[in-house]
Structures are given as C-alpha cells and as structure tokens.
Amino acid sequence: MAHVSRVLKSEWTKVRSVRSTLWTLVASVVVTVGLGAMICTLTQSEFSRMSTRSQLTFDPTYTAFAGMSLGQLAMIAFGVLVVSAEYGTGMIRSSLTAVPQRGTFLLCKVLVAGLLVLVVGMVTSFATFFLGQALLGDHGTNIGEPGVLRAVLGGGLYMTLIMLFSLGFTFVMRSPLLAFAILMPWFFLVANILGSVSATKKFAQYLPDQAGGTVMSVVPDSLDRPYGPWGGLLIMVAWTAVALLAGYVVLKKRDA
Amino acid sequence: MIELRGLTKRYGEKLAVDDLTFTVRPGVVTGFLGPNGAGKSTTMRMLLGLDSPTAGDVRIDGKHYDHLQEPLNHIGALLEAKSVHGGRSAYNHLLCLAQSNGIPDRRVDEVLEMVGLSAVARKRPKGFSLGMGQRLGIAGALLGDPQVLMFDEPVNGLDPEGIHWIRTLMLHLAREGRTIFVSSHLMSEMALTAEHLVVIGQGKLMADTSMAQFIRENSRTYVRVRSPEAERMREVFLAEGYQPVQGEDGALEIETVENGQAAARIGELAAREGLVLHELSTQRASLEEAFMRLTAETVEYHAHAENGAAPASPVPGANVPPGEGPAGPGHTPGVGPAPGAGPAPGTGWGEGWDDPQKGKGR
Helix, strand or coil: CHHHHHHHHHHHHHHHCCHHHHHHHHHHHHHHHHHHHHHHHHHHHHHHHCCHHHHHCCCHHHHHHHHHHHHHHHHHHHHHHHHHHHHCCCHHHHHHHHCCCHHHHHHHHHHHHHHHHHHHHHHHHHHHHHHHHHHHHHHCCCCCCCCHHHHHHHHHHHHHHHHHHHHHHHHHHCCHHHHHHHHHHHHHHHHHHHHHCHHHHHHHCCCHHHHHHHHHCCCHHHCCCCCCHHHHHHHHHHHHHHHHHHHHHHHHHCCC | CEEEEEEEEEECCEEEEEEEEEEECCCCEEEEECCCCCCHHHHHHHHCCCCCCCEEEEEECCECHHHCCCHHHCEEEECCCCCCCCCCCHHHHHHHHHHHCCCCCHHHHHHHHHCCCHHHCCCCHHHCCHHHHHHHHHHHHHCCCCCEEEEECCCCCCCHHHHHHHHHHHHHHHHCCCEEEEEECCHHHHHHHCCEEEEEECCEEEEEEEHHHHHHHHCCEEEEEECCCHHHHHHHHHHCCCCCEECHHHCEEEEECCCCHHHHHHHHHHHHCCCCCCEEEEEECCHHHHHHHHHHHHCCCCCCCCCCCCCCCCCCCCCCCCCCCCCECECCCCCCCCCCCCCCCCCCCCCCCCCCCCCCCC
C-alpha cells in the first residue's frame, strides 16, 4: 500500500495548503461553540418561564448542541470545498494525471478530510458540551450521566458524516455552485421544515441530518422517533455511503 | 513511446477524434498539428486517462495510463487548460503532485529553479501572468524527470520572450533524448521545433510524416509570369506542354517541381518566342499555406463571408494520406470548384488559400 500512503500525504498537503478549507473549519468550530453557548445562556435565564412539559423533557446535552444547526453548514462547505478545489479550478486534471487510479484518489480524499473533520468535530463537540453545561448551571448535566457521552461522541461523528455526505454529493455534482445551491438551503431550511411539519414528518425523519441528529439527544422522548440514537446515526451512515458511492461512480465514469 | 490504435472519441453525434492510429517515437520532437477544434486536446486528454475513449486504445511505454503506478516518472504533461488551484502556492502545488508519485521534496525546488519561478515559489498562482502559469505547468511536467513529455499548445498566448523560452526548452529536452509530443495550430511554430509531424483535421489523421517530407510534398512552388501579350503567352506555354493557370493582374502561374531552373527555362522560352515579360518570378507557398490546404476541408468553424464570388474550394486530392502522393507537383490549383463547394464559400480561416483572386504574393 505504498501508493496509498503517498496519495494520503499528497491529499494532506492539499488540504493544509489552501486557506478557504481551513477557514471553514475554524468557522465551524466558532459558530457551533459560540451559538451553543449563547443558547445555553438564554435557556438558563428563561428556564423558569418554560412550560412544565418542556421542563420535564429538557435535554441539556441537546441544547448545548444547538449551534450545530449553523455549524454544520460550515462543515458542509468544507466538504464541498475539498472537492470543488479540484473541479472548480482545473486542479482535477493535474490530480488525476498524477494519480490516475480514481478509486485510490477518492479514498485518500475521504480519509484525509474525514479524519481531519473527525478530530475537529470531536474537539468542537466536547468544547460545546462542557461550555454549554457550565452556562446552564443547575440545569446542566455531566458527562457521566447515561447517554451523555454517547451524545457528545455522536456530535463529532455527526459533523464528520455530514461533511462526507457533502463531499460525495459534490463529486456527483462536480460544480461547487450547484452543490452549494442544493446542500445549503436543504440542510439549513428544507430538511428542518419537512421534519417539523406533521404531514412530512414521517418521511423527513429518515433524512440524513434529521436521523443523524438523534445521536446527540439524551432524552429520546423529546424527539419521538421510531429508531434509537445509534439507529439514527446508522441511517445517516447509509446516506453518506450512498453519496460517496455515487460520487465514486461519477468520478470513475465521467471524463475529467 | 506513445502508441495510439484506432483511438476514437464521440460526443453525442459528433466525432471529436476519429480512428487515430499513429506512434510517437522516442527521441524526437513530434508536432501534433491541426486547426482549432480538430481534436488535439481531446486526444491528449485520452492519452492521460482524463477522458475515456469511445473506442480504440492508447498506451504509454506499452501500458495504459491508469496502469502506471507513478505516471509522473514516465510522462509529464502540460495541458492547455489551466490545471492549478489559484490559492495554493506554486511550491505546495508541485509538492502535492510530487508526494503522490513518491518524488522527493527537493525535486520541487529543482524544477522551480529550472523554470525560473524560485522567486515566486511561495506566491499563489492566482496572481501569475500567463507566461508564469505556463512555466508552473512545465515545472509540474518535469517533476518526475520523465522520458516522455507532452505539451498542449505551449506557446499559445505567450509573449515573444516566453515563446522563445519554450522553444529553447523543448529543443533542449529533445537533445537529451526525450520523446516530445507537442500540439499546435500553427505550422510555422512546428517548422521551428518538430522533426516529425502528425496532422489531424476534424479528428482524422491527415498526415504522419517527417517534417522534411511534409515540406517536400506540400510546399507548392510555381513560376509567375506576366506579359502584355497575355493570350500569346498562354498559347506559347500550352504548346510547350506547360499548364498555365490564370493568376491575378493577368499573370499566369505555372506549377513546377524544380527549384529555380523552371523560371530560367520559362525566361529562355519567352526570349526565343520574342515575348515581352513584365514579371518573371518563382513563388513558394508557405508551410502555413500547405497546412491550410491539407486541413481546409476539415476546418470546422468557417467564418462565413458575404461575397460568394470566388469559390474557395478545397483541392481535390489534397486530403490524401501520406504515401499516396498528396497534391504536389502536377496539381493545378484553382481549376474550378471542387464538387460540393457550395454557393456561399467563406473567406474564413483555411479557406481561400488556393483562391486565385487572393493570397498571392504573400
């Protein structure tokens, strides 16, 4: 596997040598942690005025991850940029000339981006959890409570998966504009709306972000889903696998 | 060595590359010539495995491109289209390419030095001029110190200094015994660098021949004579077995095979017949014209002109593959329109090269 390790090294150089990709990662951390902290602060001050039902099903862990809904957009952007840095610039021709084995090329891209985002995502997830709990004060929870550690680890996995889904999707689209135009509104608005409207809820709960997000909840009753937290994450893994596979097929079949 | 066998690429209805078979031999500069849109870039992309052929096969050193484990060590390519991320420094661009092929980092500095970009190694190519971009592309091609180098329209858009630099580099690389395959749409450019010539038009192979032979077979030499007694002159020549063709200003043109002697013989003939001559000169069509003649029929994007007075027709038989005696000696230009020359011929690129009303005395 000498070849794979070389290509991994090369892909790592690519990721670290372009500003835009690095900035999206920074943005993701800042937004997720910052927004989570803000919402925890607000919740802390408003807690006494919340309805009894809301108080009973209050999920301090999930609340701390509130910033994820925006932070994930930066992760999606990262996934798109990693691919569009190739297609949007013509670099893809240099890359595939250097590594004509397209499967290896895609695999190494997925590994490098995936591992990098896994690390960043985990750091973000733990940071936002601990900061959130500190701000929630008495209403907070701690990492030792049942399900909490799973939720925090799940947060890091969620970010990695949504980035990989976008990466695969962009390999299918090949155009950064198209990928952004579809992914951003979809994950920011459409999926959330579909997930909240009762008519579409039944099917929307199987969408990648809606399903994957459950891994971050500790109080399952608050969500009311037919699958558990890990089940939800598994559905997201399936979506991601399909996106990457489709990306691979397009990369393999189409002219660069 | 690059071998193409029946290489074909079809985009929908259109055949971009049509059954190309030829070999690029090692140790010489092979020019790959064709008008814009002839399929040169597509051919080169298929060679690099970027595009997959509809049919046929292309191999480098006997292998398909995607079977090369470290392709940059076998073949280096400069593509016409930009293939660089504008936000990644020149050094890092080359570094990531080098790493993927197991090329040591210090080689990056070496090639940057070679192409004269050391000073801007840490700069982002976004701000590079066309010439600098071209140098960066060439640095990438040289990374693996490959035996085979391929350049797609390397001088396109460059200033004279850049053009000179690339020409010198190519000759230098060829002298080191490397295989050089370079495309161009300019015959004059090829004449300066290439030893061997592959000409394509609309994806089809038009010629695969040595440069010297191409020049021999395709440059049209003729003698131009002008006399106040035009009618008598024509009769005199016809009687001597010449085949004069009407040129402009009442001049006659006589196609010849030899260089120099023809004009002398025609002058002597005129003197013998007491014919007053106002002009007697040997004319030689440029290589550019020869190339245009070869590809005139296939030029895809004709600029259509209003006037249809002078049918600019491709010469029948000009399209004959090498070895079948292309239109050289004995061919009479401008004799009637070829079949199919429509009523509205253009005056676009490649047309009108044989138009008796134009292009003389160029």
